[in-house]
Amino acid sequence: MSFLNRNVSETQIRLKDRLWLYIFSILVLFLLIVPSLVVIPMSFSGSQYLEFPPKSFSLRWYEAYFFSSSDNGMGFNDWMGATWTSIKVAVLTIFVATPIGTMAAYGLSNSSARVRGILFPIMISPMAVPIILVAIGLFYFFVQFKMVNSITGLVLGHSLVAMPLVLIIVLSALRNYDMNQEKVARSLGASRLRAFFEITLPQIKFSIISACLISFLTSFDEVIISLFVSGGDNSTITRAMFLALRDQIDPTIAAISTVLIIISSGLLLLTQLFGDKKD
Amino acid sequence: MQSNALNISINDVTKTYGDFYALKDVSLEVKSGEFLTLLGPSGSGKTTLLMVLAGFTRPDYGSVKFGNEEVVTKPPHLRDIGMVFQNYALFPHMNVEQNIGYPQKLRGKSKSEVKESVAEALSIVKLDGLGHRGVAELSGGQKQRVALARAIVFKPQILLMDEPLSALDKKLREEMQIELRQLHDSLTMTTVYVTHDQKEALTMSDRIAVINDGELKQLGSPNEIYTNPNNAFIADFIGESSLLPAKVISNKTYLGASEIMISHPSKDDGDYLLVIRPEKLFLANGKEKDTNLFSGIVEGSIFQGESQLLVIKLDPGSFGEQSLRMRLPNGSNIGQKVPISGEKISVGLRKSDSFLVE
Numbered sequence: 001m002s003f004l005n006r007n008v009s010e011t012q013i014r015l016k017d018r019l020w021l022y023i024f025s026i027l028v029l030f031l032l033i034v035p036s037l038v039v040i041p042m043s044f045s046g047s048q049y050l051e052f053p054p055k056s057f058s059l060r061w062y063e064a065y066f067f068s069s070s071d072n073g074m075g076f077n078d079w080m081g082a083t084w085t086s087i088k089v090a091v092l093t094i095f096v097a098t099p100i101g102t103m104a105a106y107g108l109s110n111s112s113a114r115v116r117g118i119l120f121p122i123m124i125s126p127m128a129v130p131i132i133l134v135a136i137g138l139f140y141f142f143v144q145f146k147m148v149n150s151i152t153g154l155v156l157g158h159s160l161v162a163m164p165l166v167l168i169i170v171l172s173a174l175r176n177y178d179m180n181q182e183k184v185a186r187s188l189g190a191s192r193l194r195a196f197f198e199i200t201l202p203q204i205k206f207s208i209i210s211a212c213l214i215s216f217l218t219s220f221d222e223v224i225i226s227l228f229v230s231g232g233d234n235s236t237i238t239r240a241m242f243l244a245l246r247d248q249i250d251p252t253i254a255a256i257s258t259v260l261i262i263i264s265s266g267l268l269l270l271t272q273l274f275g276d277k278k279d
Numbered sequence: 280m281q282s283n284a285l286n287i288s289i290n291d292v293t294k295t296y297g298d299f300y301a302l303k304d305v306s307l308e309v310k311s312g313e314f315l316t317l318l319g320p321s322g323s324g325k326t327t328l329l330m331v332l333a334g335f336t337r338p339d340y341g342s343v344k345f346g347n348e349e350v351v352t353k354p355p356h357l358r359d360i361g362m363v364f365q366n367y368a369l370f371p372h373m374n375v376e377q378n379i380g381y382p383q384k385l386r387g388k389s390k391s392e393v394k395e396s397v398a399e400a401l402s403i404v405k406l407d408g409l410g411h412r413g414v415a416e417l418s419g420g421q422k423q424r425v426a427l428a429r430a431i432v433f434k435p436q437i438l439l440m441d442e443p444l445s446a447l448d449k450k451l452r453e454e455m456q457i458e459l460r461q462l463h464d465s466l467t468m469t470t471v472y473v474t475h476d477q478k479e480a481l482t483m484s485d486r487i488a489v490i491n492d493g494e495l496k497q498l499g500s501p502n503e504i505y506t507n508p509n510n511a512f513i514a515d516f517i518g519e520s521s522l523l524p525a526k527v528i529s530n531k532t533y534l535g536a537s538e539i540m541i542s543h544p545s546k547d548d549g550d551y552l553l554v555i556r557p558e559k560l561f562l563a564n565g566k567e568k569d570t571n572l573f574s575g576i577v578e579g580s581i582f583q584g585e586s587q588l589l590v591i592k593l594d595p596g597s598f599g600e601q602s603l604r605m606r607l608p609n610g611s612n613i614g615q616k617v618p619i620s621g622e623k624i625s626v627g628l629r630k631s632d633s634f635l636v637e
Contacts, residue, residue, distance in 0.1 A: 178366070178368060180364055180366060180368040181368045181369075181370060183335060183355075183364070183368070184362065184364055184368045184370075184429075185370075185381070186335075186354075186355045186356045187333055187334075187335075187355050187356070187358075187360060187361075187362035187430075187439075188356075188361075188362075188381060188382035188385060188429065188430070188433075189356050189357075189359070189382050189385040189386060189433070190356055190381075190385050191354075191356050192354075192356075194385075195356075199370055203370075203371065203372055
């Protein structure tokens with residue numbers, strides 16, 4: 001067992017002194033990931049019901065997902081239709097939340113500490129308020145404007161939640177950016193807008209891309225606002241899943257979840273790749 | 280001095296931040312083709328004034344004219360001025376060539392025109408052949424040159440520089456000071472240069488505007504500013520000096536109990552400061568004419584390379600409790616005995632070098 005006496009840090013800490021920490025960390029990582037992964041084997045089950053571990057294997061639940069019909073009697077369109085709604089809303093959310101969040105971040109980073117201190121908490125308040133309150137508020141608000149069950153309403157709702165994340169990501173990128181460069185560009189003859197697009201934007205582009213992916217994910221994974229303000233043909237996949245779970249426990253949910261996990265973790269991975277690049 | 284560069288007229292420019300006056304009624308004429316330095320300590324308002332010229336700061340009131348054109352409300356990108364910032368602020372996503380070519384691109388120049396002017400600018404700043412380098416591969420001095428090339432590539436008539444050399448080490452800084460001055464002389468530009476380094480200002484400028492507390496304290500050639508500072512702040516800020524409290528009573532000047540001679544004796548009664556430049560003092564033998572003699576004890580004698588610094592405590596009976604600094608060149612005074620600590624000594628200051636400030 002001599003390897004236990006190996007040094008594991010710059011100081012004189014040996015492996016056996018640190019072992020508990022490594023085991024603890026692995027356990028934490030395990031607990032973080034496993035609940036999401038449990039659905040994957042369940043999705044390949046041949047059984048009628050959600051079971052773990054599955055006794056037989058089949059792809060029938062994937063078939064049920066990809067080739068579902070709309071007469072499911074559950075108050076939403078078919079699974080694929082709901083998936084497309086989710087994707088459409090998520091993509092539109094990118095185009096609303098990212099520009100607004102970026103502009104807000106730019107404004108904040110160019111304002112005095114006092115103004116920033118007042119505006120920043122207001123701008124990130126959708127993150128601080130329980131999301132169900134936001135959802136209820138949105139519902140009553142949208143009723144006034146006949147926007148319940150509309151794509152527009154959903155996109156606005158999701159953008160509300162995604163915008164603070166964009167703001168935080170872009171703000172931190174701008175914190176490491178030397179605003180003097182924009183001043184230089186302006187002194188050299190660029191208008192402020194042009195200076196932003198030609199000098200600032202190329203240098204924070206990876207953060208902007210991260211912000212886009214995070215906006216997409218925020219909308220795609222969102223369920224509470226969707227429950228309140230989407231419905232019928234404009235149900236999102238998360239809403240459809242939630243309703244389906246309430247009525248019947250069906251391994252289709254596991255198959256959908258598996259697909260969603262792949263999409264989400266793929267995007268998250270992309271975010272990490274872009275986030276790692278130095279802006 | 281070329282005469283076809285734009286002159287700058289600054290009139291009554293005031294800028295406040297709350298109760299704080301960053302600039303207070305500053306009026307200043309920068310002549311065409313002149314190299315003018317705004318000199319002052321940090322927080323004095325010199326950079327604010329430069330930003331007013333660049334268009335980044337709008338004064339509360341006052342006028343700024345380039346030639347005959349009022350520019351106070353003109354946005355920075357339409358002012359057509361070259362500007363070099365303190366931290367270079369090169370664009371890291373562009374290489375050297377693209378950095379320098381950027382202002383030309385903004386001016387809608389053709390590719391060949393851009394290329395030509397970039398090559399010319401690179402050769403002016405002695406960076407020929409480095410056009411394809413990335414910005415991160417450059418040394419501090421090279422970055423400075425690129426920033427400079429970028430600011431002059433479109434041949435602006437006005438060049439503004441905000442402490443451009445402050446990040447360089449001393450030796451490189453002194454080389455660049457001379458090079459910048461030569462560059463100014465060879466191009467047709469009116470240059471406004473901001474620094475807190477009095478030696479840099481003395482080295483480079485045609486004229487120096489000393490700024491403190493948002494006000495223009497003195498404007499003049501380096502020689503005038505150095506030999507004739509008009510107040511204690513400038514005497515202290517520019518060059519080394521000992522400032523000793525002196526009194527004027529009916530046209531006679533007293534330092535402690537002793538009467539001294541001064542170069543411009545027409546001062547009203549009151550309290551003043553006698554300005555003594557350490558290098559103007561000399562070891563006296565008592566026979567000099569028109570010379571103030573100060574006797575005292577050497578408190579410290581410090582070797583500083585090119586000179587020996589002496590701290591002399593004056594004879595309290597005659598001059599009161601005060602000390603002054605004296606600098607003896609270490610060059611050709613072979614055979615001259617260097618005073619040592621504790622030694623009694625008598626030093627002289629010519630009447631023409633003795634002056635009072637308020």
